[in-house]
Amino acid sequence: MPRKPVAREAVLDGFISLLIEEGERAATLEAVARRAGVSKGGLLYHFPNKEVMIAALLERLDEHLAQDLEAMAAAPEGAAAYFIRSSLWADTPMDRSFVAATRLAEVAHEESRRRFSAAQARWLELLAADVGPAMAKAVLYMGDGLYFNAMLARGPGGPGPGFGADLEGLLVAVARLRG
Structure with a gap:
């Protein structure tokens, strides 16, 4: 099984942390990218929208x-x-x-x-x-x-x-x- 990219996991971990700490409304794409330490473009490369992030979660x-x-x-x-x-x-x-x-x-x-x-x-x-x-x-x-x-x-x-x-x-x- 191929390894998932580290950035993808960081983005998903950031999304999870934001959901836990601040709730769904605060877990915007911009906030998730900031939390994960990636650009918004980097986030969109792995997750083109929030529903894809939710599906991964x-x-x-x-x-x-x-x-x-x-x-x-x-x-x-x-x-x-x-x-x-x-x-x-x-x-x-x-x-x-x-x-x-x-x-x-x-x-x-x-x-x-x-x-x-x-x-x-x-x-x-x-x-x-x-x-x-x-x-x-x-x-x-x-x-x-x-x-x-x-x-x-x-x-x-x-x-x-x-x-x-x-x-x-x-x-x-x-x-x-x-x-």
Whole structure:
């Protein structure tokens, strides 16, 4: 597989950073080019418009989601415990792609919403296999709540104090759900 140009990756990384930090409206082609350290012409060489950049972001997200789902399915502690443990911001490429794409979904970007729906369905499938269909959504909501409350308390950069105890408490609850 041929390597992607470094400038292309820098542009995509800049786009993701702007989406996370400032939102979709601030992620103009000019701002992305500045953030990536390339000229606007350099950006346009790799991404002729914003929708092509969005498509590249969603492709990157799909790759990270596929890896995460594979790890979740193979997790020795079970899918539910894996999901809860991985529900804290760790500034991983998956976290960054995920949050950037949520910024697009917030402004009703339909393809972003479709990708999240597909990911959620797959997570629920794995969770249901682990804790049963009746409890799968409870675990999904636990993980989502942990993730978003950590983000609200601290923002990207790590969970605030006390989230370790929350995580352990949720893992105990997951163990009870498993019977």
